[in-house]
Amino acid sequence: MALDTLRKGAGRTFGLILVGLLVVSFAIWGIADIFTGYGSQTLIRVGDTDINSQDYLRAQQDVLRSMSQQAGRSLSMQEARALGLETRALERLVGGAAVDTHANHLGLGISDDALLAQIMKDPSFQDPEGNFSPIAFQQALRTIGMNEAAYLYSLREQNLRRQLLTTVGDVSSSPQVLVDALNRFNQERRSLRYVLVSEAAAGTVAAPTEEALKTYYDNHPAKFTQPEYRKLGILAVTPDTVKDQIAISEDDLKAAYEAQKDKLGEPERRHLQQIALPDMEAAKAASEKIKAGTDFVQVAKDLGLSESDIDLGSVARSELADPAIAEEAFKLDANAVSEPIAGKLGSVVLIRVTAIEPGKTKTYEEAKPDIEKQILKDHASGAIFDMHDRVEDELAAGSTLEEAATKLSLDYQLIDQVDREGRKPDGSTVTLPAQKEVLIGAFATDTGIENDPIDARDEGVVWYEVLGVTPEQLKPFDQVRDEVAKDWQAEETRKQVAKFSQDLVTALSSGSKTLEDVAKELSVEVLPTSPLKRDDVTVNVLPPAVAQAFTLPKGGYGSAPSGVEEGRIVFQVADVVAPEPLDERAAKRLKTQLGLLMSEDTIAEYFGALESRYGVSVNQQALAKLVGTSEQP
Numbered sequence: 001m002a003l004d005t006l007r008k009g010a011g012r013t014f015g016l017i018l019v020g021l022l023v024v025s026f027a028i029w030g031i032a033d034i035f036t037g038y039g040s041q042t043l044i045r046v047g048d049t050d051i052n053s054q055d056y057l058r059a060q061q062d063v064l065r066s067m068s069q070q071a072g073r074s075l076s077m078q079e080a081r082a083l084g085l086e087t088r089a090l091e092r093l094v095g096g097a098a099v100d101t102h103a104n105h106l107g108l109g110i111s112d113d114a115l116l117a118q119i120m121k122d123p124s125f126q127d128p129e130g131n132f133s134p135i136a137f138q139q140a141l142r143t144i145g146m147n148e149a150a151y152l153y154s155l156r157e158q159n160l161r162r163q164l165l166t167t168v169g170d171v172s173s174s175p176q177v178l179v180d181a182l183n184r185f186n187q188e189r190r191s192l193r194y195v196l197v198s199e200a201a202a203g204t205v206a207a208p209t210e211e212a213l214k215t216y217y218d219n220h221p222a223k224f225t226q227p228e229y230r231k232l233g234i235l236a237v238t239p240d241t242v243k244d245q246i247a248i249s250e251d252d253l254k255a256a257y258e259a260q261k262d263k264l265g266e267p268e269r270r271h272l273q274q275i276a277l278p279d280m281e282a283a284k285a286a287s288e289k290i291k292a293g294t295d296f297v298q299v300a301k302d303l304g305l306s307e308s309d310i311d312l313g314s315v316a317r318s319e320l321a322d323p324a325i326a327e328e329a330f331k332l333d334a335n336a337v338s339e340p341i342a343g344k345l346g347s348v349v350l351i352r353v354t355a356i357e358p359g360k361t362k363t364y365e366e367a368k369p370d371i372e373k374q375i376l377k378d379h380a381s382g383a384i385f386d387m388h389d390r391v392e393d394e395l396a397a398g399s400t401l402e403e404a405a406t407k408l409s410l411d412y413q414l415i416d417q418v419d420r421e422g423r424k425p426d427g428s429t430v431t432l433p434a435q436k437e438v439l440i441g442a443f444a445t446d447t448g449i450e451n452d453p454i455d456a457r458d459e460g461v462v463w464y465e466v467l468g469v470t471p472e473q474l475k476p477f478d479q480v481r482d483e484v485a486k487d488w489q490a491e492e493t494r495k496q497v498a499k500f501s502q503d504l505v506t507a508l509s510s511g512s513k514t515l516e517d518v519a520k521e522l523s524v525e526v527l528p529t530s531p532l533k534r535d536d537v538t539v540n541v542l543p544p545a546v547a548q549a550f551t552l553p554k555g556g557y558g559s560a561p562s563g564v565e566e567g568r569i570v571f572q573v574a575d576v577v578a579p580e581p582l583d584e585r586a587a588k589r590l591k592t593q594l595g596l597l598m599s600e601d602t603i604a605e606y607f608g609a610l611e612s613r614y615g616v617s618v619n620q621q622a623l624a625k626l627v628g629t630s631e632q633p
Helices: 004-009 019-029 053-071 077-082 085-105 112-121 134-144 148-169 176-187 210-219 250-263 280-291 296-302 323-329 364-379 381-396 401-407 435-442 477-510 515-522 543-549 584-614 620-629
Strands: 042-046 049-052 189-197 229-237 269-277 311-316 348-357 412-418 461-470 557-561 568-577 616-618
Touching: 042 053, 042 085, 042 620, 049 053, 049 085, 053 077, 053 085, 053 620, 077 085, 085 148, 085 584, 112 148, 148 584, 176 584, 189 477, 189 515, 189 543, 210 477, 229 381, 229 401, 229 435, 250 364, 269 280, 269 296, 269 323, 280 296, 280 348, 296 348, 323 348, 364 381, 381 401, 381 461, 401 412, 435 461, 477 515, 477 557, 477 568, 515 568, 543 557, 543 568
Parallel strands: none
Antiparallel strands: 042 049, 042 616, 189 568, 229 412, 229 461, 269 311, 269 348, 557 568
16 A cells, blocks of 8 residues: 555654545545446446446535535525536536546556655644644544545546646736726726607507507417416425424523524614725725825725725625624724724725614514424424325325325315416416425426425425316417507507617717707707716616617717616717726736636636537436435435
8 A cells, every 4th residue: 555655654643634625625626436436327427437326416415515605504405406506516527527537548647656745745634743644644534434545546636637727727927908908898987968768759659450460469479378387286294284293382482582682683784885905004004094084985096996896885794704894894983984904814904884774683572473483393394204104104005195185184285277487377376385396396297197295394395296287378369469469569669769769869970960959859858977887877878778888989879778668868978988097906906817717718618628529428317316316415
């Protein structure tokens, strides 16, 4: 065993184990076939690299942990799946396997000596004196459930992946012309002058003929198609179903209230502005300027920051990532500016509080219903599990879902018609436990099929059956004639207002009219805007208008929807405000951002090329079964 070298060369005091570093490295670089079990069924194949079900489940758990960390709380499997858990796990596995296959085809490798040197230097396996500790090493391996051979194998693959991806993603320094162009794109502003063009200004649209309505109906079938509806039978065992079996005393409720009353109700919120400085010296210099009378926003602008750059919005204490900054920010009075704050995450900032919204704590009586529901959820799992078994026994004995509900005194809910989105024909919506999962399942099965119940976690267990299907169908013209007429009228009005507005733009561009002339004809005012960036909007000036304005020269004219019914605006680009030259710090930050983006694009292209070269095959049946049954948290 190659690691015998380490045993012979080390015999020092047992030190601190930083196992978390190992876990993080596995999460970052994936696992692919590192943990492939012998004889296991292949789930995914990339080139000559196989991925089995155990690989997938481990990757799934890694991604779930990562998503929970990003969300700031523990996500359930259902929540994570709704956010793309399965796709992320597959991307990680397929990407990792593609890189492994490429490394193998290139004949790349890492020597045992290099791996041993890396392990010797790893702080996770060192004692307080900085020497390798075999005890720490063995305990770390036990913690992550690996032996020495498996760890060496995984470390070798991690290093190969890292080297390949680092090499592929290494881009040359962003050229200054690109930095300047991006700065101009991000920071250039345009001021507009505009007039409002109402529907009435363009004239009245003539009444449609019957032929025009039928033509519109024929050309827009999707608008007038009735969705597929399904008749469902639902049996749900929820905490509320079994609440009579759970005793919750008034003392229990009061104790729970006392334990969490500080978290109930609405927390205090503060509208904050923050200037981030490179170091304490710069922060003190900025602080002295503010104390001498310079406005907080002006100090930020002098540092190359806009007002939007420093606006943190209205936040609660818990929403600030750095606890040190949060502590100081919530000590300040309204309109006060903090002393320089050295955050625990390494930043140095100045904070100004522009507004304070006091918090409110719920009284016991106000909080009691929610507390009771929470305690009921916490204590209901055992009773729900018992009822689940009783329902399954009834079904196994030949009872229908409705008969099982009747025998066990449970509610059987009959939904006559519902579409995929949970809407009834009259437009109202249904309310079900685990509604999304139930509807997905109901529209993926058919009548007469016995379906597995859905584990709704805190909401209990839900059985469902499809009792009938009403196919998607085009509604008869006579039934939707009024709806057709309304939509036709709206479209024709939009066309007429657009043509009228474009005629105004043509007249303005030719110089035969001024914007003031147009305003006088329409009996409206010429309205100005503040300087707008590409992603800014303001009243009446929506994204289409802003996007168009950035394609026009100074003095150019355009037209776009105003957002007021079918009305539009006709506008002129009054001024083009060039961005301030980048200072050294801002230029460096922008170069770094460009470098990261270019690196990410290059690596994405690399992954795509590898997957195309080696091919990816998926055992869809095995994957569907695995995804449908892997409910571990």
